[in-house]
Amino acid sequence: MPGSVALFIWCLGTLLELCFVVCSLVRKSFVRYFFLNLYFILSILTSAIRFLTLNAYGDSSEQYIHAYFYTDALLTLGLFVALISLYSHVFGELGFSKQIRYGAVLLLLGTAAFSYGVVRESEARLATKFAYELSQNLYFVGLVLTYILWGAVLKLREARARLVQFILSLGLYFSAYAASYALVNLADKFSVIRYLSQLLACLLPLSWSITMLRHTEDSRIATAPLVAVPR
Amino acid sequence: MMAALILVFSLATLGMFFVSYCRSLVAASSHHTLSAEVRDVTGIRAAAAGRDYQRVVQLLQLCPDRVDDRTNLRAVSLYHSLLTFAQHTAARLAPALLSWTERERAQCAQFAAVTLDRRIAFSREMLAQQAQL
Numbered sequence: 001m002p003g004s005v006a007l008f009i010w011c012l013g014t015l016l017e018l019c020f021v022v023c024s025l026v027r028k029s030f031v032r033y034f035f036l037n038l039y040f041i042l043s044i045l046t047s048a049i050r051f052l053t054l055n056a057y058g059d060s061s062e063q064y065i066h067a068y069f070y071t072d073a074l075l076t077l078g079l080f081v082a083l084i085s086l087y088s089h090v091f092g093e094l095g096f097s098k099q100i101r102y103g104a105v106l107l108l109l110g111t112a113a114f115s116y117g118v119v120r121e122s123e124a125r126l127a128t129k130f131a132y133e134l135s136q137n138l139y140f141v142g143l144v145l146t147y148i149l150w151g152a153v154l155k156l157r158e159a160r161a162r163l164v165q166f167i168l169s170l171g172l173y174f175s176a177y178a179a180s181y182a183l184v185n186l187a188d189k190f191s192v193i194r195y196l197s198q199l200l201a202c203l204l205p206l207s208w209s210i211t212m213l214r215h216t217e218d219s220r221i222a223t224a225p226l227v228a229v230p231r
Numbered sequence: 232m233m234a235a236l237i238l239v240f241s242l243a244t245l246g247m248f249f250v251s252y253c254r255s256l257v258a259a260s261s262h263h264t265l266s267a268e269v270r271d272v273t274g275i276r277a278a279a280a281g282r283d284y285q286r287v288v289q290l291l292q293l294c295p296d297r298v299d300d301r302t303n304l305r306a307v308s309l310y311h312s313l314l315t316f317a318q319h320t321a322a323r324l325a326p327a328l329l330s331w332t333e334r335e336r337a338q339c340a341q342f343a344a345v346t347l348d349r350r351i352a353f354s355r356e357m358l359a360q361q362a363q364l
Contacts, residue, residue: 147244150251164255171248178241185234210302221258 009198014047016205023212032217035085036166039078040205046071066128073131076138080108083142083170087149089163090156107145111137139181143174161219162211169207176200253310256303257338260345269348279344281336284311287343294350295357304346311339 017040024030024037053067084104088097115133122129149167158164180196265275273279273287288308318332 143241143244150248161255161259165252168248168252168255172245172252175241175245175248179238179245182234182238182241186238206302210299213299214303219259221255 005195006198009195009202010047013198013202013205014044016202016209017043020205020209020212023209027212027216029212029217033085033166035082036208039075039082042078043075046075069128069131069135073135076135076142077108080104080138080142083145083149086163086167086170087145089160090149090152090158090167094156107141108138111141139174139177143171143178146171146174159220160217161215161221162217164221165211165215166208169204169211172207173200173204176203250310253306254335254338256307257310257342260342261338263341263345263348265344266348266351268351269344273344273347275340275344279337279340281314281333281340283340284336284343287340287347291343291347291350294347295354297350297353300346300349304343307339307342311336314339 020040021030021037021044024033030037049071050064050067053061053064057063081104084100087100087104091097091100112134115137116130119126119129119133146167150171152158153164153167177197177200180200183196265273270276272290273283275283275287279287291304314332314336318329318336321328323329
């Protein structure tokens with residue numbers, strides 16, 4: 001079983017995810033941001049599955065390892081779909097929804113093919129390694145796509161406050177997650193770094209919930225002052 | 232080596248997204264007109280300046296806390312600290328950066344003053360409700 005700190009962060013993250021879904025329902029935005037909600041619903045279900053498997057078999061069992069990596073791949077896929085739905089919100093009014101969907105499917109298939117290419121030599125645990133590789137690669141693709149989306153938001157002068165803050169929070173999450181992943185690889189001996197990625201997982205539902213509560217669909221912000229570079 | 236590269240790249244994008252996120256928070260309050268009461272209590276006359284921030288935050292601590300603005304205020308406080316640090320270090324070498332950091336710090340002070348305005352209005356509302364009971 002994980003330690004009490006890890007368990008606390010886990011529960012907190014799940015509660016915050018539930019909070020976002022409730023906020024969406026209360027603010028009558030569940031359908032509009034369906035894929036963001038779907039991601040958090042998947043995440044809550046995933047937490048339940050992992051917890052049950054952990055309780056039944058222990059954290060070093062084959063069953064838990066399988067459950068962990070398969071659900072992780074599923075969650076990353078969910079986040080990828082949520083990101084594409086944000087693309088649809090930004091480009092939807094320009095009539096590019098269909099192209100975005102085709103592009104996303106192609107990108108997903110390409111990432112899956114690349115991930116399979118990396119792990120196909122492994123004889124043992126091919127499926128688990130594929131799930132892990134796909135998850136890592138999709139995170140990287142997600143970071144790059146969020147960066148591009150942010151560029152598009154600035155270029156198109158997107159002013160919808162909710163959308164802008166959803167995208168910025170996602171960018172923060174992807175960047176911080178990638179940094180924590182790199183830190184774990186560089187300095188694994190510091191246990192505090194291991195809690196970092198868990199804590200970061202709490203930030204996304206927290207900031208999205210605040211955005212959902214704070215802004216209505218009609219809230220607008222001026223995008224001109226959002227560019228970070230001094231002019 | 233690869234991990235170090237990923238770390239540098241992700242920290243750069245993290246910084247960029249963090250600055251943009253904070254600017255999106257403060258941008259919402261930039262056109263807000265402060266009440267005469269807040270102007271009196273904070274000493275802000277025409278427009279907030281960077282140096283007003285600490286004073287406004289001290290006043291904010293005297294007001295009842297509101298859950299919905301607490302997280303955003305923390306993010307902006309961190310942003311303000313980073314700007315102050317940049318002003319005392321890198322901005323000394325680049326005058327353009329110095330004026331930019333000062334403008335940004337003033338925006339942070341305006342954000343804090345608007346938050347103070349909202350908290351005072353909220354406290355008033357609470358008191359009025361209690362008086363009715």
